Amino acid sequence: MARRVFATLGLLVACASAQAQGAADGAALFVAHCQACHQPGAVGAPGIAPPLVGNIGRHAASEEGRRYLLRVALTGMVGSITVDGVRYTGNMPSFATLSDTELAAVLRHVLGSYEKVAELGWLTPDQLAIARQAGGSPNETHKMRGRLPAGG
Numbered sequence: 574m575a576r577r578v579f580a581t582l583g584l585l586v587a588c589a590s591a592q593a594q595g596a597a598d599g600a601a602l603f604v605a606h607c608q609a610c611h612q613p614g615a616v617g618a619p620g621i622a623p624p625l626v627g628n629i630g631r632h633a634a635s636e637e638g639r640r641y642l643l644r645v646a647l648t649g650m651v652g653s654i655t656v657d658g659v660r661y662t663g664n665m666p667s668f669a670t671l672s673d674t675e676l677a678a679v680l681r682h683v684l685g686s687y688e689k690v691a692e693l694g695w696l697t698p699d700q701l702a703i704a705r706q707a708g709g710s711p712n713e714t715h716k717m718r719g720r721l722p723a724g725g
């Protein structure tokens with residue numbers, strides 16, 4: 574009996590530390606937190622949310638663009654944007670309640686799997702922690718988007 578209890582405890586500790594070490598599943602996080610608005614495959618839906626596929630990958634090429642991608646997930650965004658000639662006026666919610674590890678995993682999933690961005694060495698929990706410290710508002714993030722080298 575005592576052995577069974579210890580075995581179960583051991584398993585629980587193993588699971589908890591796997592999570593703490595960053596075993597977050599970006600695909601599952603996308604389904605749970607993003608897909609309702611951005612749609613399966615992140616193709617977007619007019620009137621709801623812009624496509625991420627065929628859209629955000631270009632920002633991974635510049636320092637400012639990378640900072641924007643980390644920020645928009647943390648602060649969310651207000652104010653209208655136009656993507657492929659379609660205007661979106663809804664709000665992107667803040668996902669600051671997700672951990673740095675989870676945010677890194679979901680962004681890596683979108684950029685790596687959907688946008689085929691090969692160089693994702695910059696997209697780490699540490700960088701999300703730095704972006705989190707820097708703070709910012711949804712409105713400032715919208716302004717930041719307007720100033721991006723690859724266009725807003």
Ligand code: HEC
Pocket residue numbers: 603606607608609610611621622623625628629642645646650651652653654656661662663664665666668679680683715718725
């Ligand atoms: C409630 C709906 C909703 C959910 C859920 C949502 N988004 Fe958004 N997202 C939006 C809207 C609306 C915009 C455009 C905001 C604007 O016009 O200012 C947006 C914008 C974005 C952008 C910027 C796109 C661009 O062209 O610059 C990124 C990146 C993004 N979302 C990623 C995510 C990720 C990752 C998740 C899940 C963790 C997520 N979103 C969940 C509605 C949503």
